[in-house]
Amino acid sequence: MTILQNSGLTLRPVQPEDTRAFEAFYSDPEVMAIRKYGVLGKQAARSQVQGMLDHWAKHGFGMWVVEDGITHEFAGExxxxxxxxxxxxxxxxxxxxxxxxxxxxxEVARAAICFGVEVLGLQRIVALSRGDNAKSHRVLEKLGMTLEWRKKKGLHGLVQYCFLSSEHASSTLS
Ligand SMILES: CC(C)(COP(=O)(O)OP(=O)(O)OC[C@H]1O[C@@H](n2cnc3c(N)ncnc32)[C@H](O)[C@@H]1OP(=O)(O)O)[C@@H](O)C(=O)NCCC(=O)NCCS
Structure with a gap:
């Protein structure tokens, strides 16, 4: 478990017991309407959770639940x-x-990138986002990621940002 110093949020691997929380999270239009998959029904949410569990089992890393370090309230992923x-x-x-x-x-995305670079040894990490998700693009820019491409897809398009570890000294990550 990673405890983030500034916010008191914690990151921990997704577990089967989180399925209900993810069903609620993925069905919330305020969370999902702007994401590339859109709002998900229960079945699709369960399949996402299973996919995350399988990923952890196969690769030893994956998606974390973001939660309040004291109350354990589910904040996101x-x-x-x-x-x-x-x-x-x-x-x-x-x-x-x-x-x-x-x-x-x-803050949580920066922790994920640090983990990717420093623990997994990744040289390249990408992020895909809907073309009109300006808030998310701003987050990616703040992380030092650069726009790699923009494609026409659906109504809103799709963009890919990229983080290259060679362009960042490790001290600038944390
Ligand atoms: C995208 C999301 C994660 C941002 O969360 P957040 O905690 O508000 O993000 P942060 O506070 O770290 O940073 C947001 C930045 O966007 C800026 N911003 C806010 N509204 C904006 C807008 N309409 N256009 C451009 N930038 C905007 C903020 O000012 C801030 O930048 P700053 O620090 O330079 O002022 C959140 O809105 C979310 O969960 N959205 C739904 C899921 C999603 O879109 N996920 C990403 C794609 S898969």
Whole structure:
């Protein structure tokens, strides 16, 4: 478990017992409407959780539950996972609205990138986001990621940002 110094949030691996919390999280339009998958029903949410558990079992890393370090309130998710085609490791994150606007997404995402670079030894981490998700793009820019491409996809398009460890001294990560 990682305890983040500034916010008191903790990151811990997703567990089967989190399924209900994820069903609620993934069905919340305020969390999901702007994400590339959109709002998910129960079945789709369960399959996402199973996918996250399988990823942890296969690769030894994956998505974390972000929670309040004291109350354990579920704040959201953040972590790293292989893209389906195995080409890159992707950074992914989302928070409930009451946890936003205080730099927390940037803090948890930075912890994920540090883990990827310093523990997993990754040289490259990507993040995919809907073309109109300006708030998320801002988070990615604050992390030192750069826009790699923009594609026409669906109504809103899709963008990919990239973090290259060679462009960042390790002291600038934490
Ligand atoms: C994207 C998200 C994680 C941001 O969470 P957050 O905790 O508010 O993020 P932070 O506070 O760390 O940073 C947000 C930044 O966006 C800026 N911002 C806010 N609204 C914005 C807007 N409409 N356009 C551009 N930037 C905006 C903030 O000012 C801040 O930048 P600053 O520090 O330079 O002022 C949150 O809105 C969320 O969970 N959204 C739904 C899920 C999602 O989109 N996930 C990412 C894609 S998979």
């Amino acid at each position: 953040c972590g790293l996972r292989w893209l389906e085609d195995g080409s890159d490791v992707e950074l992914s994150y989302g928070l409930y609205p009451q946890f936003r606007g205080r730099g927390l997404a940037t």
